[in-house]
Amino acid sequence: MVELKAVTQGDKKFWLSMDGHCSEDAFNNRVISRTGFLILSEGEMAGVICYNMFWDNLPFLPLIKLLPEYRGCGNGREAMRLFENMLKERGFNALLLSTQADEQAQHFYRKIGYKECGCLVLDEAPLKQPMEIFFIKKL
Numbered sequence: 001m002v003e004l005k006a007v008t009q010g011d012k013k014f015w016l017s018m019d020g021h022c023s024e025d026a027f028n029n030r031v032i033s034r035t036g037f038l039i040l041s042e043g044e045m046a047g048v049i050c051y052n053m054f055w056d057n058l059p060f061l062p063l064i065k066l067l068p069e070y071r072g073c074g075n076g077r078e079a080m081r082l083f084e085n086m087l088k089e090r091g092f093n094a095l096l097l098s099t100q101a102d103e104q105a106q107h108f109y110r111k112i113g114y115k116e117c118g119c120l121v122l123d124e125a126p127l128k129q130p131m132e133i134f135f136i137k138k139l
Contacts, residue, residue, distance in 0.1 A: 036049075059094075061096070
């Protein structure tokens with residue numbers, strides 16, 4: 001059984017181990033704003049998921065990450081379903097997310113109903129990276 005639990009200060013070590021881009025200040029903001037969640041599988045910490053606000057009114061998913069042993073068995077799909085439902089309950093009607101064109105995650109997002117809605121090309125240093133594909137889903 002998969003559950004989402006709002007992240008607390010006691011979860012800092014796990015969160016920071018999962019999110020390599022997160023500073024302690026950013027983590028503290030996740031706790032205060034209630035935008036960060038642990039993904040629990042059978043009560044065990046299996047991953048993390050969070051959102052930021054895009055244009056102040058559209059939630060944007062910058063991160064969903066599961067520990068390797070929890071991947072490929074439906075935990076990600078169920079976590080996304082719960083996350084989408086929670087956002088809908090909070091009054092949102094869509095979720096925006098992105099992934100690089102060379103990442104496998106794009107296939108997962110398409111399978112669970114996300115549609116491509118644009119891309120971003122950063123082709124000069126220091127920001128050079130593969131094309132970023134944006135996806136959206138109506139909740």
